[in-house]
Amino acid sequence: MSQQPMSRESIEKKPRTRDADTVVASVCPYCAVGCSQLVYVKDRRIIDVEGNPESPINEGTLCPKGAATYRYLVNPNRVTSVRYRAPYSDHWEERPLDWAMDRIAQRIKETRDASFVERTPDGKLANQTTAIATLGGATMDIEENYLIKKLFSGGLGVVSIENQARI
Numbered sequence: 001m002s003q004q005p006m007s008r009e010s011i012e013k014k015p016r017t018r019d020a021d022t023v024v025a026s027v028c029p030y031c032a033v034g035c036s037q038l039v040y041v042k043d044r045r046i047i048d049v050e051g052n053p054e055s056p057i058n059e060g061t062l063c064p065k066g067a068a069t070y071r072y073l074v075n076p077n078r079v080t081s082v083r084y085r086a087p088y089s090d091h092w093e094e095r096p097l098d099w100a101m102d103r104i105a106q107r108i109k110e111t112r113d114a115s116f117v118e119r120t121p122d123g124k125l126a127n128q129t130t131a132i133a134t135l136g137g138a139t140m141d142i143e144e145n146y147l148i149k150k151l152f153s154g155g156l157g158v159v160s161i162e163n164q165a166r167i
């Protein structure tokens with residue numbers, strides 16, 4: 001076979017997914033269309049996310065948002081701390097994420113304890129609080145939404161549970 005007129009760069013080109021040792025089927029985290037994705041993993045680290053050609057929903061394609069999922073997961077600019085402004089303060093402070101999680105849990109417990117209604121005035125079982133609400137975002141996946149519903153509705157008795165991706 002005669003030699004092909006290809007540059008070294010062309011010959012050495014390879015797909016980003018070639019080095020993966022594991023491929024896991026998943027669902028795009030962004031919207032309710034529910035496109036299927038393939039997550040490529042090497043040494044337990046994600047190296048790429050692509051559309052799943054086996055899916056009858058998206059047949060291997062992803063919209064620009066879904067196609068950018070890899071950079072949502074693996075991004076050196078990802079924020080890992082929180083900004084906190086204390087009541088009456090005029091400036092923001094940087095705090096660790098663990099501190100914020102503890103504080104949120106503490107505030108939820110205080111609010112629930114103060115507002116929980118076990119029975120309505122006419123004696124009907126209510127087991128609810130209307131003083132807490134949750135608003136989910138489109139980047140939450142199925143498992144997270146399942147846990148939110150289980151924790152807030154069944155666990156804490158929160159009535160108002162909403163998600164921006166309810167299209």
Ligand code: SF4
Pocket residue numbers: 028029030031032033034035058061062063064065066067
């Ligand atoms: S955001 Fe795009 S890729 Fe993701 S589920 Fe929706 S349409 Fe599909």
